[in-house]
Amino acid sequence: MPVLPNQDSIRIYGSLEVPGDKSISHRAVILGSISKGTTTINNFLDSEDCMRTVDAFRLMGVEIKKSGNTLQIDGKGKSGLEEPLEPIYFGNSGTTARLMLGLLTSLPFSSLVYGDSSLVNRPMDRVIVPLAKMGGKFIGRKQTNYLPIALDGGNLHGITYHMPVNSAQVKSAILLAGIGAKGVTKVIESYPTRNHTENMLRAFGANIKVKHNEIEVNASGVLRGTDVYVPGDISSAAFLLTAAAIIPGSSLIIKNVGINETRSGVIEVLEEMGASISIENKTVVGGELLGDIHIEYRALSGITIEGEIIPRLIDEIPIIALLATQAEGKTIIRNAEELKVKETDRIQAIVDVLTSLGAHIDATEDGMVIIGKSTLKGGTVKSYHDHRIAMMAVIASLITEGNVTIDDLSSVSISYPSFMNDLKAVIQKA
Numbered sequence: 460m461p462v463l464p465n466q467d468s469i470r471i472y473g474s475l476e477v478p479g480d481k482s483i484s485h486r487a488v489i490l491g492s493i494s495k496g497t498t499t500i501n502n503f504l505d506s507e508d509c510m511r512t513v514d515a516f517r518l519m520g521v522e523i524k525k526s527g528n529t530l531q532i533d534g535k536g537k538s539g540l541e542e543p544l545e546p547i548y549f550g551n552s553g554t555t556a557r558l559m560l561g562l563l564t565s566l567p568f569s570s571l572v573y574g575d576s577s578l579v580n581r582p583m584d585r586v587i588v589p590l591a592k593m594g595g596k597f598i599g600r601k602q603t604n605y606l607p608i609a610l611d612g613g614n615l616h617g618i619t620y621h622m623p624v625n626s627a628q629v630k631s632a633i634l635l636a637g638i639g640a641k642g643v644t645k646v647i648e649s650y651p652t653r654n655h656t657e658n659m660l661r662a663f664g665a666n667i668k669v670k671h672n673e674i675e676v677n678a679s680g681v682l683r684g685t686d687v688y689v690p691g692d693i694s695s696a697a698f699l700l701t702a703a704a705i706i707p708g709s710s711l712i713i714k715n716v717g718i719n720e721t722r723s724g725v726i727e728v729l730e731e732m733g734a735s736i737s738i739e740n741k742t743v744v745g746g747e748l749l750g751d752i753h754i755e756y757r758a759l760s761g762i763t764i765e766g767e768i769i770p771r772l773i774d775e776i777p778i779i780a781l782l783a784t785q786a787e788g789k790t791i792i793r794n795a796e797e798l799k800v801k802e803t804d805r806i807q808a809i810v811d812v813l814t815s816l817g818a819h820i821d822a823t824e825d826g827m828v829i830i831g832k833s834t835l836k837g838g839t840v841k842s843y844h845d846h847r848i849a850m851m852a853v854i855a856s857l858i859t860e861g862n863v864t865i866d867d868l869s870s871v872s873i874s875y876p877s878f879m880n881d882l883k884a885v886i887q888k889a
């Protein structure tokens with residue numbers, strides 16, 4: 460772990476862009492690959508997870524050219540996809556797994572899919588149950604709750620599904636199956652989850668209606684390739700925003716960040732804790748809202764984070780927990796039991812890392828309680844091979860008294876390969 464200078468001597472200062480959004484990059488590859496005509500994806504996130512989605516379609520015969528962060532997909536429509544002759548490897552990517560299970564179930568051939576040692580332990584019944592109701596046939600490990608899974612696709616019919624978990628991956632899997640099913644497919648959400656699939660289906664010409672918490676698709680015929688610009692990933696930006704929020708004297712601008720309200724819970728949390736935050740130059744591209752986020756350091760206080768905001772900041776909870784250690788008073792995070800089935804059990808991982816750095820934090824059944832403000836100390840921590848835990852520990856190391864050693868930073872390439880360089884670029888000696 461490279462030793463970064465510590466907060467007595469630094470501030471976070473300057474302006475930069477973070478790489479493209481992971482969720483939107485996956486969806487652009489999926490929709491481009493099942494459409495007819497050319498799709499060009501600009502500002503694609505060139506990361507481990509997104510490349511698993513690209514490789515899945517290459518295995519089905521789709522020609523995808525990559526030049527830096529631009530992808531060009533020569534779409535031949537769904538009927539142009541070929542039966543994969545090898546098992547499809549989803550690596551560490553839950554989004555690839557859930558969304559591709561939805562799509563593959565609608566295709567008239569068999570496939571076998573698997574993942575890395577983390578993904579094979581993440582639940583798949585959340586997508587298998589509704590997809591089986593639509594007519595999909597599956598066999599997999601432990602009553603088909605876990606990968607590897609073999610499936611036999613085609614001949615689906617629409618369903619109405621009340622989602623038992625607040626998951627955009629589940630919603631998207633059902634919608635991707637639904638556009639290839641007979642009749643109407645309707646998904647009903649309790650709380651809004653990220654809606655990039657809906658926005659992008661519309662941009663590619665699918666038959667989709669959204670009314671409050673109900674999303675309806677019909678068999679959509681042929682989708683047409685289009686150009687996609689991927690906004691900066693707010694989940695990556697959150698690490699740098701937090702660094703600025705906890706280091707006195709900081710002032711940082713992150714440009715062209717996706718601030719779709721189904722993703723921007725972290726901005727509301729920063730504001731409510733007392734950070735000075737403003738958004739300039741708002742624009743809409745491909746149905747997605749973008750803006751430049753300007754944050755300046757201010758003293759923070761603890762808050763309660765629960766209910767409908769949770770799905771809108773679920774991936775940011777590791778870095779929000781660090782933020783809370785620097786806020787005066789108590790921060791409570793509730794209704795976040797989904798953290799237990801992410802790349803690792805994130806409730807346990809967050810509490811473990813922050814406790815060993817001297818924070819006052821306790822795990823609860825569905826979240827955690829953090830008492831601030833704490834002076835953090837150095838130490839040796841495990842990243843659990845989880846990208847968001849590793850990046851949280853790096854940001855923590857900026858404010859610890861003493862060095863932090865992290866066992867492994869390689870997981871950072873899953874979502875934010877240029878993280879260390881971007882961070883160093885905005886660290887300034889005070």
Ligand code: S3P
Nearest residue numbers: 482554625626627628629773774
């Ligand atoms: C994602 C949805 C979220 C999120 C994941 C990406 C997506 O998962 O945690 O990193 O792209 O749809 P769930 O929808 O399962 O909560």
